[in-house]
Amino acid sequence: MDSIQPGSLASLSGAEKDELMQQVKQEIAVANAQELLTKMTEKCFKKCVLKPGTSLDSSEQKCVAMCMDRYMDSFNVVTRAYSGRLQKERNRM
Template identity: 50%
Template sequence: MDFSSGSKPLGGSNADVDRQLAAVKQQLDLEFMTRKLQKITDKCFQKCITKPGSSLDNSQQKCLAYCMDRYGDTEKLVTQTLVTRLQQEG
């Protein structure tokens, strides 16, 4: 049996496998972003909407915008810090 890099994968050609892997990665990325957005929405809604109604008043709108901005800023800072630490270790 030949297991060299030129052998054909079981699922098809290398290009087929690459396309399948790219599709799976895209699906996982979409799932991750969907869950992240839902988490942010839930947390900010709990914080900002104390009396749900048929519409948001001005203070609720500002609170939600500020909450989501801060959540994004915090995530960006944590990610940058982690990347820096990993680069220093590696």
Template identity: 30%
Template sequence: MSAMDAFDQNPSEKAETSELKRMIAVEQQKAQFQAQVHHFTDVCWDKCVDSPGSKLDYRTETCLVNCVERFIDTTLAITNRFTQIVQKGAH
């Protein structure tokens, strides 16, 4: 859609376009979250699981929990740091 098209839209069409953009953004966030989950699943699986069995032993379960928690902690720390940088740049 060009800039001129935006002027040609009535308020109802503008609202629909805005809602569609919001829905696309939400779906992109969901896809990004799923990609992250798949990534840390792969990383933690490779790190913690020696040989898959019918049940996780205590060591493997503990390793997986710690791996996922560290991955989440790291992701949050990086996200917070980027937020701080962006906020400092906005001032």
């Protein structure tokens, strides 16, 4: 994305501002997904792979799969709770 000069947002039309906001939201979502995947991979690898080698044995594969499932389940619970709180705050305003 091109850098935005100070004051240049004022010259954008409503549709252009909406498009820019969508692009920013999309980039934030991609960055969040990349961070989630990186953290999940690091934590599950550290937990499940005690002696790194050229491949994972079946117990390591099972451990990593279960760890990633639990991590995603936990992430989804936290995300839903956070979204619910945000919605309640918005409704109060």
